[in-house]
Amino acid sequence: MAKFGDLSNFLVLCILVGIAGSSYGQLQLNFYAKSCPQAEKIIQDYVYKQIPNAPSLAAALLRMHFHDCFVRGCDGSVLLNFTSSTKNQTEKVAVPNQTLRGFSFIDGVKKAVEAECPGVVSCADIVALVARDSVVVTGGPYWKVPTGRRDGEISNASEALANIPPPTSNFSSLQTSFASKGLDLKDLVLLSGAHTIGVSHCPSFSSRLYNFTGVWGKKSSLDSEYAANLKMKKCKSINDNTTIVEMDPESSSKFDLSYFQLVLRRKGLFQSDAALTTSATTKSFINQLVQGSVKQFYAEPGAMEKMGKIEVKTGSAGEIRKHCAAVNS
Structure with missing residues (x-):
């Protein structure tokens, strides 16, 4: 999901899970059943009409959801161009977010929902629902979105840089971050499996092609033939900032499990992909995954739903923005 494109210890994890559980207790399925009963259908219809014409947007919108949730929780802060409460640059300008796409798509959905129910449906909910519906329309799994x-009302570029795991992450830093x-x-x-429908720019992984300094007896974690092919046909220079590379070239438009097969064959683009095979626990789980079906392993309650509940604002916290790119005046 990264550029994401491009998860220290478990006592701390248990404490954090308990804290997170108390923070999203007010989320509920069909929250808008009375206040805007057509909201979710309007969002779904918009996605189902538009995404088949631009299937690569599905990955971009899912990535946007991930980047939003990892900074201040799933509160739509990644959408803001400016805020009234801070002079800092917003999350949008942070390096991890400079290649995010789909902001105009979210604006289009918001406009459609506002026409039906002004000031009722949050941008944060729109991002969460659009991410799910976009994956489903590409053949991926369905998950519940309470x-x-x-x-x-706050968006800070420095927080995005500090919280979004980079594609160069090793296993330890991924584990700590998640x-x-x-x-x-x-x-x-x-969640790494979302790379099955994503694309990346060369700088996110070019150090694996050009700057690897092999230690005697140690191989690069990227398949040598694949690396040579990428250097010859895609990232012809370490400074190539424009070329786009599919993270799962074998089925880039379909949400499936082929990404995990590539990772096991040392063909995951990012260092963070390769890192998943350096832990016996995560490698074992990947081996289980490739034996099953995508919908089986993203069953409820799953990682997607858990991510969508990170540090959410409910009740009287935050606001319902009139426009997703700006806080209310």
Whole structure:
């Protein structure tokens, strides 16, 4: 999911899970049943009409959801161009978010929902629902999205840089990062599986092609033939900032399990992909995954639903933005 594109210890994790559980208790399925009964259908219809014409957006919108939730929780803060409460640059300008796409898509959905129910449905809920519906329309799994999130009023680029795990992450840093959000190693693996429909720019992994300094007796974690092919046909220079590379070239438009097969064959683009095979626990789970079906392993309650509940704002916290790119005046 990274650029994401491009999951220290378990006592701390247990404490964090308990804290997270208390913070999203007010989310509920069909939260808008009375206040805006057509909201979820309007969102779904918009996605189902638009995404088949631009299937690569599905990955972008799922990545946006991930990047939103990992900074201040799932509160739509990644959508903000500016805020009234801070002079800091917003999350959008942070390095991990500079290649995010789909903001105009979210604006289109918000406009459609506002026409039906002004000032009722949060941008944070729209992001969560759009991410799920976009994956489903590409043949991926369905997961429940309880709603009732409210929009945050603070967005800080430095927090995005500090909280979003980079594609160069090793296993230890991934485990720490995901544990800090109440997510375990199974969640780490399953959420990484979103790379099956993603694309990346060369700088996210070019150091694996050009700067690897092999230690005697040690191989690069990227398959040598695959690396040579990428250098010859895709990332012809370490400074190539424009070329886009599919993270799962074997089935880039379909949400399936082939990404995990590539990871086992040392063909995951990112260092963070390769890191999943350096732990016996996560590698074992990947081996189980490739024997099953995508919908079986993203069954409820799953990693996607857990991620969507990270540090959400409910009740009287935050606001319901009129426009997703700006806080209410």
